[in-house]
Amino acid sequence: MARIELNHIAHSYIANPRSNADYALRKMDHIWEDGHAYALLGPSGCGKTTLLNIISGLVKPSEGKVLFDGKDVSALLPQERNIAQVFQFPVIYDTMTVFDNLAFPLRNRNVPAAEIQERVKEVSEMLELDNVLHKRAANLSADAKQKISLGRGLVRSDVAAILFDEPLTVIDPHLKLMLRRKLKQIHTRFKLTMVYVTHDQLEALTFADQVVVMNEGQVLQIGSPQELFESPQHTFVGYFIGSPGMNFIPCQMDNGNARIANLKIHVGASSKNLKGDFELGIRPEFLKLRKKQENDTLPVTISEVEDMGTSKIVTVNLADHTLKVKVEENREITFDEGFLEFPPEWIRIYADGDLVETGMEKSPDTLELTE
């Protein structure tokens, strides 16, 4: 178990990187606290696997240092770092039995046979592999193979952290849930530092205490699932997290109001000093669709209603802009034209993608979270 510190880490696969675009991972600092579960979330090719491989030592960063519990391990090889890594495709040693697979990392480190026996027994029981211990690993199903990959990490008692690189990609959906729960159990039982790479927001949000959202080699936001949902620090985070993602509308800010075409949305006094072109962001969950005009509502036309089973997603047009609104499942949308309310406390204002302003009247629970 260890606290992992990344110190001015950056990586490029090109020998002499010139611009930001040449970097697979742009300069970053981060501390992975001991015993916490983190998720690295982002689209394919955003640099999350590079970041993971830098921690495990498979990739040597072009710049910066990696520290485990304050000790510089930048120069150490993966096998010297006490790291376990589970890959996208299950890696097993085909010709070995499950037992030999699990014992392999210990045998390579010359652990006495009696201790190997004991450790393998313990790990295999926990992963529910004890009934296939003496079968060939090659003949097992994908999820059992992935459990073996995980087991080879857990079997080492001194392991500092377990890194997961999209480990559930090849697993059947109904087994995904079980394996994810298993990972959670292991985390609570052993208090291991875990870093989990995924492009699936549901996986990230359910697995981790802290989610690191990345795009184009850059860390955009690190936060709890709630923070990511309520206050995305970047338009990409808003768009990537949530289903559907956050609505963004270009607007002009003027005297605490956002102007969209000839319409006006009240944002709040704190945004009084903002002037010029911005983007207004609001979650579909927080928009309110009304049949009749009230105070501070804007006229919209309804173009589509999708029934998601637990809720309905209504697509509306507001002065040439398309927005999604989430409404209750049992609500019948019988009208073609309606009115949209933008609760000021859920309005976020962005400039060049970055959050500059949160709405004025914050609800008490979000106030402490966004600080």
Add this chain to the structure above:
Amino acid sequence: MNKWEDNKAWFMVIPVFLVVAISAIIPLMTVVNYSLQDIFGPNQRVFVGLEWYKDALTDPRLHAALKRQLMFSSLVLLIEIPLGILIALMMPKKGWGASLSLVLVALPLLIPWNVIGTIWIIFMRPDIGLLGAAINGFGIPFDHTASGLDAWITVMMMEVWHWTPLVVLLAYAGLQAIPEAYFQAARIDGASGWAIFRYIQLPKLRGVLTIAVLLRFMDSFLIYAEPFVLTGGGPGNSTTFLSIYLVKLAVGQFDLGPAAAFSIIYFLIALLFCWLFYQVLLKVGTGDKS
């Protein structure tokens, strides 16, 4: 029953059946036909039953040739397969070095069999050959036309030089196909270079190595051109392998009947060994004991 008799799919099989019949089955039947007769001339033939098979199976010269042949093919496999894997492991995996080494390795495969024989005859000549003269220059007498052992060494070197590249190419392709994650996981597991080879690379190469073993066995078992060009099977009978003996029998002595019986036996032996190799290689390392 209906499925079998009424199925129009059988018509679809006719073209393939005709091709196989003309290319393989009919010529083979001719050989079977010959092998059962004593042929004196185009219109003079006598049915002799299995006489030629009995003769062939009790022919001490054929036994000797078969022994030589098995010895030769075993040596070929024992040298070419490990050597091929070793070279494939040492070749660069990417960049210009990979392309260059692939071209260099593949060169011997582009040279026709009999040209290879000629090259090596000149190379090994004790008087003017680069290697032959050099060996003699060190005071070691070496002459493939005089010594059976020297002729063997020369044929082996030819064969290994000519065909190890095929094993290299197959093994190289097999190694390239192993996902990077295996090596990364092995590094994290603290595996040594040997363990990586033993538990990842070798098992993953099983498919291509099965092909390599079968191809090299069949080719070496049917070897003809190299020993023929070199010494014509000599000195004495030391490099008279099965096919050389067969040609001597069929063309040299014009004994078509015995040669045909011999061909059939030859074919069956090759088939038997290929089947055995295939069965063994299919199961080795999978834990399947049946």
